[in-house]
Amino acid sequence: MHAFKYHRASSANEAASIVARNGEARFLAGGQSLVQMMKLRFVSPSDLVDLGSIKDLAGIKADGSGVTIGAMTRHAEVAGSAEVRKAIPALAALAGTIGDRQVRNMGTLGGAIAHADPAADYPAAVLGLGATIHTNKRKIAADDFFKGMMETALQPGELITSVSFPVPKRAAYMKFKNQASRFAIVGVFVADTAGGVRVAVTGAGPCVFRSKELEAALSKSFTAQAAAGVKVSDKGLNKDLHASPEYRAHLITVMAKRAVQSIA
């Protein structure tokens, strides 16, 4: 790890202004990806601005129509939250499967979606539920947020403050894990929402995406059988040691089927 300057910000504004002043500065949320990359010397930020002391950024608020989760809320808190479990059980369940116990105790919602790892779990929930991302500057719809491989709509210095998840009629997340990393080779979030059926897929492509084929089939009939009948195209899907595009495409159907099976 290269040397860097450490800052502890006490407010979102202060954090944003430190980052704005230092071109190579990065926000430090839970540090579960950034610190690892620094240790491997893949990235060498000049400054780290620790968001851990900013009280406003953490916490869970639920009302009848949705759940708003602060960007610095740890995965373990979401997984264990009675409110989330009641309003959107699939979201709490998803948070409970991220990484391992240590990761869940440190990792944050905001950090995970800002990092936008192609195999991360949270992006599937954010996109699948049609959530809204709140930043220190604006609101961004999930459909506009994830742009590509580790690329989001966030501008330099822009800080996620919270994410609002609308409550779906029913939803479920199924993932097939990489044996080694335990990241998703394919993760499928299926949500039957007020605005229709949404199916978000993580792990399979360079970036989380919605499967229009599955959404169309499940809109007609929200059954495991309908999902199983969809042949997902392998075009543009990831290829690595663990899974070919063809295998990933197949797994999308299987995971979607199993997700629906668990709630239909």
Added chain:
Amino acid sequence: MGAPLIGARIERKEDYRFLTGAGQYTDDVVLPGQTHAVFVRSPHAHAKIRSIRKDEALKKPGVLALFTGEDLAAAKVGGLPCGWLITDVNGQPMKEPAHPCLAQGKVRYVGDHVAVVIAETLEEAHEAAEAVHVDYEVLPSVVDTASASSKGAPQLHENAPDNTCYVWAIGDKSVVDKAFAGAAHVTRLDLVNNRLIPNAVEPRAATGAYSRADQSYTLYVSNQNPHVERLLMTAFVLSLPEHKVRVVAPDVGGGFGSKIYIYAEDVVVTWAAKQINRPVKWTAERSESFVSDAHGRDHVTVAEMAMDKDGKFLAMRVHTTANVGAYLSTFASCVPTILYATLLAGQYTTPVIYCEVKAVFSNTTPVDAYRGAGRPEATYVVERLVETAAREMKLDPAEIRRRNFIRSFPYQTPVALCYDTGDYEATLDGALKLADVAGYAARKKASEAKGRLRGLGYAAYIEACGIAPSAVAGSLGARAGLFEAGEVRVHPTGSVTVFTGSHSHGQGHETTFAQVVADRLGIGIESVDIVHGDTSKVLFGMGTYGSRSIAVGGTAIVKALDKIIAKGKKIAAHLLEASESDIEYDRGVFKVSGTDKQKMFGEVAFAAYVPHNYPHDKLEPGLNENAFYDPANFTFPAGTYVCEVEIDPDTGKVSVERFTAVDDFGKIINPMIVDGQVHGGLTQGIGQALTEGCIYDKDSGQLLTGSFMDYSIPRADDVPSFKVDTRETPCTHNPLGVKGCGEAGAIGAPAAMMNAITDALGVKDVPMPATPQTVWRALQNKKAA
């Protein structure tokens, strides 16, 4: 004293220290004035080094020294030796290309050591290492085992044409060919034994120190055999007087073979400590371990079994290509030959066997012994062939084994080894029962009802442990002896310190050996401490590998204990005014037979050290004895493993539903520790079959599975709760009747696993590791066929 300690499930003496963080590992050793080394490693699989620019690195803060291969050559530091000479089919010695401690002119694998930077702090050493500019001329590389020696493959070493280290063979080919010609049935399998990366929990580490006071060196190193490390380093690499070098292998967090060897880093930190006159510390990062610890396995094999119409084995023919990596590691040459082909008889009476092995160099990390070392590869060949033959001949896989079991001992195999004892039917019967094979059909039906595939597979393995009779090893090319040494030091007040040349790095010797000593002497186990891992304390040692510790190291201790008791009898006879021949020793008490006259062990010890009333004319004071033990034969642990898997055809994921192991390890000292050894071995064996596969990119030669993100060692949820049991035929040629248990699980499990998986899928072969994608692909191919 109380109940016998041999055979007791005693909790491990060492666990308090390990579980409370009180262990002392190499990296925990902090020497005054110590400096930190970082190695500059090759990013290329194969390249010429045009030049190395040191100036920028040397200017970095805190840098003390920067050495390259040229510096080592100028100082006449030798290359790393290979400890086993294999003679090829033409009577020629194997090719032994130079293995420099820092690259000289060329790098031959990703991770090859090019230079070392030494600085005040680790961070400074890292910063400076990044500023060492190496100008490489990248060359074409070859990583693939099957094609490494083919025409046109890039050549690694000038003195090893066709990248061939040797072609070696055992058996009479013409007799075997003839038996095949007359066979009723021939089963053939093309098998790949996948390359594995060991990954001990504690990465390798080495700290070298030099004392100007007496021109002596001390090396702390995470190693399985400190005396062997010292012998090789002093005699072959650094040309130092052996008595001026102390090697300490303190607590070691796992080895699995990968810490048997002398590594370049060990030599460099030792040598550099004198150059800068300060201790030099190096601890591998995990990513360094992936590329620089010797790997395991990596065979490509064509295996054939000839049978008569009843499934009786007539002959076996095996052709193997073994990848030894870029250079010969310390024992690389004997693993795919002596430790492999000699095991191909398995548990069976196959009368004739021919095996030919070609060892090839490639642009990969050196390959050497890894838990099982040759024997897992042999068991994989034999047991996959046997199970496949049973399927092809429509015989029950247990029945085909029964028809071919060796039943009378000693048994001379056609591949050099002579089995002293065994009862293969007993372990097979035990495993079938414990595994509830009778209930398998119902379980298969239940799986099918859920849309899952279920399969059952066996492996009846044998291994040669307790290596080895030195004369036999020497005749086969070993450049070292393979005895073991032990010393028993009885203190004046009767407590005992035992010094053993065996090294413990997870095996629990401090408990097992203490049980043997306490049991034999009839004293409390708390009065016995076991010391190992320091050449300045232990008289000599060949170390721990090949499941040899209890059979060879334990026997050396028993021999020393016999001497202690013999001397104790002489002392007691004097004290009790009796004839020595009338003294009996029974559980801590020297007695005059037939009388109530007696002396406790502690009283005799005290008399030996406070010899006021003592037979000085006949006996030296003190009670301290040592013994060297060279075994008469190998030991032959054997057993049967039964594996039951369930496969999700939609995803290809294999779930190990049941795994049963019934082993014959001879006499068992601590069944709890043995259970643990079996569990660990099985888990590694299941890892090889299911999750672990080392993969290099064919074009670039880069290690693609260079971290735990891509290389999958099995975790608790990958394995079932094991069912284990033992049967006992005591070893006939050591006094404890022990055989060794450390490697069995890793030897037998892969074949049982793959037999179960191929059974579930209804295919002849699936490559290891049977990852979900591989299994899914096999099912797609079967559907398409």
